[in-house]
Amino acid sequence: MQRDLVERARQGDHDAFAELAGAAISQLTPVAYLILRDPEQAQDAVQNALVRVWRDLPTLRDPDRFDAWTRRLLVRSCIDEARRLRRHRFDVRIDAIAPPTVADGSAAIVDRDQLERAFAKLEPEARALIVLHHYLDLPLPDVAATIGIPLGTAKSRLHRGLREMHAAIDADTRVRTDLREGRPA
Amino acid sequence: MTAHDGFERTVAVWLRDDALPASPDQLDALLVRTMATRQRRWWSSPERWLPMDTTLRPRLFSPPPIARLVVIAVVVIALAGLLLFAVGSRQPRLPAPFGPARNGIMLSSADGDIFAIDPTTAKRTAIVSGSLFEFGPLFSRDGTRFSFLREGPKDCGKSDCGLILVIANADGSDVHEVTQALPGLDGVDWSPDGTQVAILAAAPSGTGHVIDIVQADGSGMRTIDIGRPVHEPSWLPPDGKEIIFRGEDLVAGDPPPAIFAVRPDGTGLRQISTRPAVDANDYQGVAVSPDGQYVTYQDTNFDANPPNGFFQVHVLSLRTGEDRVLPQPKGAAAMAGVFSPDGSKIAYLRIGSNGLLQMVVAPVDGTGLGIAIGPQARFGSEGPTINNYLWSPDGTAVIANYDVEKVARLLPIDGSPATVLAHGELALPAYQRLAP
Numbered sequence: 001m002q003r004d005l006v007e008r009a010r011q012g013d014h015d016a017f018a019e020l021a022g023a024a025i026s027q028l029t030p031v032a033y034l035i036l037r038d039p040e041q042a043q044d045a046v047q048n049a050l051v052r053v054w055r056d057l058p059t060l061r062d063p064d065r066f067d068a069w070t071r072r073l074l075v076r077s078c079i080d081e082a083r084r085l086r087r088h089r090f091d092v093r094i095d096a097i098a099p100p101t102v103a104d105g106s107a108a109i110v111d112r113d114q115l116e117r118a119f120a121k122l123e124p125e126a127r128a129l130i131v132l133h134h135y136l137d138l139p140l141p142d143v144a145a146t147i148g149i150p151l152g153t154a155k156s157r158l159h160r161g162l163r164e165m166h167a168a169i170d171a172d173t174r175v176r177t178d179l180r181e182g183r184p185a
Numbered sequence: 186m187t188a189h190d191g192f193e194r195t196v197a198v199w200l201r202d203d204a205l206p207a208s209p210d211q212l213d214a215l216l217v218r219t220m221a222t223r224q225r226r227w228w229s230s231p232e233r234w235l236p237m238d239t240t241l242r243p244r245l246f247s248p249p250p251i252a253r254l255v256v257i258a259v260v261v262i263a264l265a266g267l268l269l270f271a272v273g274s275r276q277p278r279l280p281a282p283f284g285p286a287r288n289g290i291m292l293s294s295a296d297g298d299i300f301a302i303d304p305t306t307a308k309r310t311a312i313v314s315g316s317l318f319e320f321g322p323l324f325s326r327d328g329t330r331f332s333f334l335r336e337g338p339k340d341c342g343k344s345d346c347g348l349i350l351v352i353a354n355a356d357g358s359d360v361h362e363v364t365q366a367l368p369g370l371d372g373v374d375w376s377p378d379g380t381q382v383a384i385l386a387a388a389p390s391g392t393g394h395v396i397d398i399v400q401a402d403g404s405g406m407r408t409i410d411i412g413r414p415v416h417e418p419s420w421l422p423p424d425g426k427e428i429i430f431r432g433e434d435l436v437a438g439d440p441p442p443a444i445f446a447v448r449p450d451g452t453g454l455r456q457i458s459t460r461p462a463v464d465a466n467d468y469q470g471v472a473v474s475p476d477g478q479y480v481t482y483q484d485t486n487f488d489a490n491p492p493n494g495f496f497q498v499h500v501l502s503l504r505t506g507e508d509r510v511l512p513q514p515k516g517a518a519a520m521a522g523v524f525s526p527d528g529s530k531i532a533y534l535r536i537g538s539n540g541l542l543q544m545v546v547a548p549v550d551g552t553g554l555g556i557a558i559g560p561q562a563r564f565g566s567e568g569p570t571i572n573n574y575l576w577s578p579d580g581t582a583v584i585a586n587y588d589v590e591k592v593a594r595l596l597p598i599d600g601s602p603a604t605v606l607a608h609g610e611l612a613l614p615a616y617q618r619l620a621p
Contacts, residue, residue: 012224014216014219014220017219018212018216021212021215021216021219022212025207025211025212025215026206026207028207029205029206029207029208029211030204030205030206030207031204033204033205034200034203034204034205039205042205043208043211046207046211046215047211047214047215047218050215050219051215051218051219051222054219054222054224055219055222055223055224056224057224058224061392061393061435062392062393062435062436064436065435065436112199112202112203115195115196115199116203119196130196130200131200134193134196134197134200135197135200135201135204144464145464145465148464148466148485148495149464149486150463150464150486151464162192162193162196165192165196166192
C-alpha cells in the first residue's frame with residue numbers, strides 16, 4: 001500500500017504524497033519536538049523535511065526505504081534547525097535555574113525539569129540518537145543508519161549521551177540539596 | 186539489571202510523556218508549500234552524477250581482413266596507400282590517449298534541448314532541439330561524438346517509461362538512438378576506444394541497477410548482472426579491459442558496499458577496495474585516474490575529523506592496494522574527488538570547520554592540503570551548493586556550478602581570480618577534448 005503511494009508520489013501524484021505526508025507528520029512531529037524542544041522549530045523542521053521529501057522523491061532509489069529515508073531527512077533537518085537556532089541565539093545569556101522553593105521530598109527521584117535540562121544540554125545529534133532509540137524504539141543499527149554513523153559510534157555516543165544526562169542530573173540534585181540545606185552552591 | 190538500565194527506562198518514559206503531537210493544520214500548510222514546489226528530476230541527484238574522469242584514448246582501427254590483402258595487387262596497394270595518405274592527411278588529429286588536451290566546446294542542456302557553449306565567448310548554440318526532452322550530454326573520449334539521454338514515451342502504461350540513450354556527432358548531426366527506452370538509465374561512461382558505452386539500467390529485481398554495455402553503433406547491448414545492485418561505473422584506463430564500479434548496499438541482505446572491477450563480458454569479478462566498509466554510505470564518488478593507477482572515492486565517518494570531517498576523500502592504488510586519505514585542515518570534510526587530466530591532482534569539494542564549501546585542488550600523492558580555488562559557498566538545505574564540476578581538458582581550470590548564485594564559474598588552478606562562464610547553471614556539462 002505504502003509502496004504504491006510512494007511510487008505514485010514519485011511520479012508527481014500530489015494526492016498520493018498528501019496521504020503519505022499525513023501519516024508521516026503524526027510520526028515525525030513528536031520526534032522533531034523531542035529533539036528540538038521547541039514546538040515551532042519542530043514544525044519548521046518537519047515541514048522542511050517533508051518539502052524535501054516531495055522534491056527529492058524521484059531520486060529515491062528504493063521505495064521500500066521511504067520511512068527510513070524520511071526519518072533521515074527529518075533528523076538532518078532537526079540538526080540544521082538546531083544549529084541555525086544556536087547561531088541566532090549566541091548572545092542569549094543562560095541564567096542559573098532557580099531551585100524549587102519547596103523540597104520535592106527525595107533528591108533521588110529524577111523530575112521532569114531535571115530530565116528536560118539535562119537533555120537540552122546535549123548536542124542535537126546526541127538528542128536525536130536518544131529519541132530514535134528510546135522513543136521510536138529503533139534498533140541501534142537502524143539508528144546508526146538514520147543518522148549516518150557507524151554502529152559502534154552510535155553505541156558509544158548513545159552511552160555517552162545518557163551518561164552526560166545522568167551526570168547533569170546528579171549535579172543538579174547536589175545543587176538543589178546544597179541550597180535546601182543552606183550550603184553555598 | 187543496573188542503575189543505568191533504570192535511568193534508560195526513566196528517559197524512555199519521560200520521552201513518551203513529553204512528546205508533542207502534530208497540530209491539525211500542519212498538513213495543510215505543508216501541502217500548500219509542496220504544491221508550489223517542483224519535484225526534482227530523478228537524474229538531477231548529484232549522488233547519481235558525480236563527475237567522472239576525463240581520460241581519453243584514440244579510436245582503435247580494425248585491421249583489414251587478410252583475405253582482402255591477398256587479393257589486392259601490389260600496384261593497387263601502392264595506389265590505395267597513396268589515396269589513404271591523401272585522405273588521412275586531411276582528417277583531424279585525435280587527442281593523445283592521456284594527459285592534457287586542447288579545450289574544445291562545452292555541451293550542456295536546458296529545457297530539454299542540448300546546446301553547445303563556446304568557453305571563450307560563452308555563446309550558446311542549440312545543436313539538438315525539438316519536442317523531445319533531451320539532456321545529459323557526454324562526449325566520447327576522442328571528442329568526435331557525444332551521447333545524451335532522451336525521455337522515453339509517456340504512454341507506455343508503466344510507472345517508469347524510461348530513457349533512451351542517443352548518440353550524435355560532435356556537431357549535432359547523425360542523431361541516432363542506440364537503446365530502447367530503459368527504466369533507470371543512469372551513469373553513462375564511454376569506453377576508451379569509443380565503440381561501447383557503459384550505462385546503468387534498473388535491475389530486473391526492481392532494486393538498484395545493473396550495468397549494460399551498449400554498442401555505440403546501435404547494434405546491440407548486453408547486461409552484466411553480478412547479483413547485487415551497482416552504481417558509478419567507469420571504464421578502467423588505459424585499455425578498458427575492466428569496468429570499475431561501486432557495489433551497493435540498498436536493502437537488507439545486500440553485502441556492505443565496496444569497489445569492484447569486472448571485465449566487460451561479465452567475467453573476472455574482483456574486489457579492489459581493501460578495507461571493510463564503515464556503513465552503507467561508504468565508497469561513494471568513485472572515479473578512476475587517467476592512467477588507470479588510482480581510484481578515488483569518499484568515505485563517511487562521523488568520527489574522522491570532527492566537527493565537520495565526516496566525509497574524507499581517499500586515493501586507492503590499484504597497483505599496491507594502498508589506501509590513503511587526502512589530508513584536510515582540522516575539522517574539515519572532503520568529498521567527490523575528480524582527477525586532473527594529467528592525473529597528478531584531484532579537484533574536490535571541501536567543507537570547512539565553519540561549514541562553508543570550497544573547491545580545492547590538491548596533489549594526488551597527499552603531500553599537501555592543496556590550494557583553494559574560487560569563492561566559498563554555503564552548504565544548502567539540500568546538500569552542497571557547488572555542483573557538477575569538471576576539469577577543462579587542458580588541466581588549467583575547473584568549471585563548477587554555484588547553485589545559490591546560479592552561475593557557472595571557471596576556476597583557474599593557478600590561483601588567479603575565477604570568472605563567470607555563464608549566468609544560469611550548466612546542467613551536467615561536458616567538455617570536448619581536442620588534439621593539442
